[in-house]
Amino acid sequence: MSLDLDKSTWKRVSFGDVVDNVNETVRDADAAGIDRIIAMEHMDPGELKISRWGSPEDGTTFTRRVKPGQTLFGKRRAYQRKVAYAEFEAICSGDIYTFEADESQMLGEFLPFLVQSNEFFDHALDTSAGSLSPRTNWRDLANFEFDLPPLNEQKRLADLLWGVQRHLLAMNAERDAVQATLGHFVRHRLSEMPATIRLGEVATTRSGPSFAASAVNDVPVEGSVPVLGIPNTKPDGTIDLSGVGHVKGLADSVGKIDGSSLVLIRTNGNRQRIGNVYLPPVAAHGHAVSAFQFLMRSLDPANREYLYWVLSEPTMQERMSEAASGSVGLGNLAVRWLNEQQIPWSTDAALRRSIVNEMRELSNVMTSIDSERGTLAALRSAISTTVFGGN
Template identity: 50%
Template sequence: MSLSLDKSTWKRVRLGEVIRRSRTQVDPVSSGVERYVAGGHVDSEGVMIERWGRVGDGQMGSTFRYVFNPGQVLFVSARPYLRKVGVPDFSGVVADKTYVLDAIPENGLLQEFLPFLLSSEAFIEYATAEATGSMNPRLLWGPMQRYEFDLPPLEEQRCFADLLWAVERHQLTLVAEDGALRAALAQFCSHRFASVPTTRRLGELTATRSGPSFSAADVSEFPQGDSVPVLGIPNTKPDGSIDLSSVGYVSGLPQSTAKVDGASLILIRTNGNRDRIGNVYLPPTVAHGYAVSAFQFLMKVFDPADRKYIYWVLRQPGMQAKMSEAASGTTGLGNLAVRWLNEQDIPWPEDPNARTAIIGLIESQAAAADLVRAELSALATFRSSLLAGIFGSAK
């Protein structure tokens, strides 16, 4: 999408000419401050802050002394590539590495426009390049003030800000709707499967094996010789989707390596986050012929017609929790065992038509949730295009 903007009236400025940093400090305990905002409370996908910590919860560090008020812009200077910029609608304190910012309208910058400027690709690229420190790079206040950009007249900023804030509010509405639909779907699945009176052992219906081990030296970005595309943990997303945009190609895999086909499911076998162990994925047709990593299971359903039924059984919250709890190891990486998985009894109507009917009901609900998620994705693309059109793309 191209905005085809006429920028002939826009003025080249430095950021330090049009913003000021608030450094007001208090003792949050003695002054009665109730909330604090840490970096983890600021999301990368939007500019509204809806999470916070409570002063006195034992998690707040000693540098949380800098006061912010509703409408001020908070910019997390540490690791600026994370794009943590937000506007709270409440008061509180932040630590020294989060800047509390105000636009200077008399110098030409609108407050409502500022958070989108600081979350633009062009600014984030500059901030990342100028950040100092290797372990926890930070954009210092001096370099931040030196950032140059083209500033529209106030009236144009107001139009842009109105549009971008409308997108922001719609995104929050969709996120809430998505969460409600996903929760309702999970509850429906749990209830429906719990009502099935008969069971079968999972190992009687499927064959499961982990992916092959290989070294980093065997992986290339592009196909080479006998290389095979391999899905790794980064390709299997926490939201249940499979991302094929960046797949590694591994050479020298044994001929016996199992490949994804129309009877396959993928499960996470090993992970440092217990909640991710057992996460199950339905690979798309375009992933047929791919292998999986040693941190994952490739499960083959004996009757491909039952693949979706088993997928939804494994995906239900109760089964997900059971797999997480069954992972071995008390610290570090947890591992799920094939033997344990094979021994699990799952709800199993003996009539294939009954299984098909259950999946039909589940997928009709899932389709509604998928529509909302698709709209969220389209909205994110639209937002990125708007920001690029107004502020320019990263060079």
């Protein structure tokens, strides 16, 4: 896109010359009047706003102080792309850097978009060390070089990027509201069903196969099968087929997605993800699922969408999360437990179809919102590439 940029006026600088890595400590949060704690899990990839936090009352070993206007960067597992703009005082994890711009050279509101850029993250990843939990260090980040616009140009670009960001936040809030409405509506409609039936009487469920990492290929090879992994089943309820692994050596009996299929998350460290259910698109037909997921097939394909709405209903989602075995680490949902669940039912197929049709209409609103969110995200990415991606 064209931003009418004259980069001949920009100057080449090192990150450490225009940004300070502030490491102010607070030993007593109460005495300092600080009542919020930010851990890595409170930062969402791609989201600059911090919408949730912990409390010092819950106990913490964190001591790094966060001040409004700072840009926060998750130095551990930088590939998660966790960047945030602080809007309140807090204490944060030692795995989070607190950056402050030298306002004589860089505007604080411009800094988070630089840190969020692909170029900065590529540098962070290239300089990360460690196998299980790689971290990047300040010394290497300080050496990152980029072209810095004059202050007036920074202001113009920051205003543009923050405008897109605010629009995205508004769309996210609208999506959350529609999602809540969907949950309330499907719960109400399902409560009107006249009977129940065992889930195992109307669907079959099996987990995906286990396989060695060495069997996975980035591209199709002879005898390979595309396999959905947890990264392909997104928290927003969508399936992303980019980056699907192609596994060689799977048995012919391994189940593949077809028009009767649903995909559920079977195993996850986040209990709220366990049981999340997905309607695979036609493009996913022929794919298998990983051992961390279930492939569920409706015995009558006509009931597939009805089962999707039954399983995605918030109360059912809570039941599946609570039923996961294991007290720490990964939780697992059992096929036997799923099969025994009594779900709302009617022998009247027309009544089941009516619920599906009503939910389709409501979910179309969600689809429209997601489309606009995607457009905004693409616009933000295009602006970032134009500004930070070189000439």
